[in-house]
Amino acid sequence: MTALRVVLADDQDLVRAGFRVILGTERDIEVVGEAGDGLAAVELAVRLLPDVVLMDVQMPGVDGLEATRRILGEHPEVRVVILTTFDREDYLFEALRSGASGFLLKNASPEDLVESVRIVARGDALLSPEVTRRVIARFSEPRGPRTSSRPPQLTDREYEVLVALARGASNAEIAAELFLGETTVKTHVSRVLTKLDLRDRTHAVVYAYENGVVAPGSA
Structure with a gap:
């Protein structure tokens, strides 16, 4: 079985480390790269062509929404899940318009994080019924x-x-x-x-x- 290849994009080292540990316990998921800002995320995604990018919104320089637009503009087959601590509707709708396949708050459970990768990798959208209603x-x-x-x-x-x-x-x-x-x-x-x-x-x-x-x- 080929593992799902994931790139982590977050400006906080501790957050990336936590995500890496959580995803690293899964046999079907492999973290292939990490980025601390949006521009680095774009460069990594274009070079590595991962299955999924877990993308923070607020990062220095190029933010996660612009990084998502740039990545999907060149490689629409890559799936992006927007991760944020901010439950803000403007982020949600901008994420959707940017082409993101999912929107997940950072207070989600480790199980939800793992499942988000699998859901978007198979071509489905990651939005809870509550978010869909919004x-x-x-x-x-x-x-x-x-x-x-x-x-x-x-x-x-x-x-x-x-x-x-x-x-x-x-x-x-x-x-x-x-x-x-x-x-x-x-x-x-x-x-x-x-x-x-x-x-x-x-x-x-x-x-x-x-x-x-x-x-x-x-x-």
């Missing part, structure tokens, strides 16, 4: 008149799945609502993401609200 609430705020816009490249069923995603529904909930099997739902979700050029289901939620697929307050 995304929905943010984009449901009134912003003036907006007409519903249906992406023309989606089939009727794919459009229904996108609308359900925008409400924060799980695959199981979508399956029950649309009378489909969960495997079929997963296939539809995958096609929606591919056709709309979205990284994961969380970005599908953001897309739906920003592009008027779902009207504000309709969730």
Whole structure:
């Protein structure tokens, strides 16, 4: 089994050491590099092409959000999890817009840290249901008149799945609502993401609200 390759980016040596110890106990995870600032993180990620970068937000010089944009601008296949001690919505939404696949507070458990690496490495998004609800609430705020816009490249069923995603529904909930099997739902979700050029289901939620697929307050 090939280990998942991880780069740690944090300006605090002690934090990186703690993460390294936690991840180092897992057979399927290998820490291949460490960076103390955003610019070094970009250089390491571009050179090493890890599976996952665990990225702090506040670092000297280039911050974690800008570093994420630079890394994914060159190598969109790399997955980035934003790590921060600050439970701030502006960090959350900027992280999503930067292309990050996850957002994790530093007070998360060691088990959550390990699982975050595995989750984003397999192509899924790392956002708790609570955070997803915050995304929905943010984009449901009134912003003036907006007409519903249906992406023309989606089939009727794919459009229904996108609308359900925008409400924060799980695959199981979508399956029950649309009378489909969960495997079929997963296939539809995958096609929606591919056709709309979205990284994961969380970005599908953001897309739906920003592009008027779902009207504000309709969730």
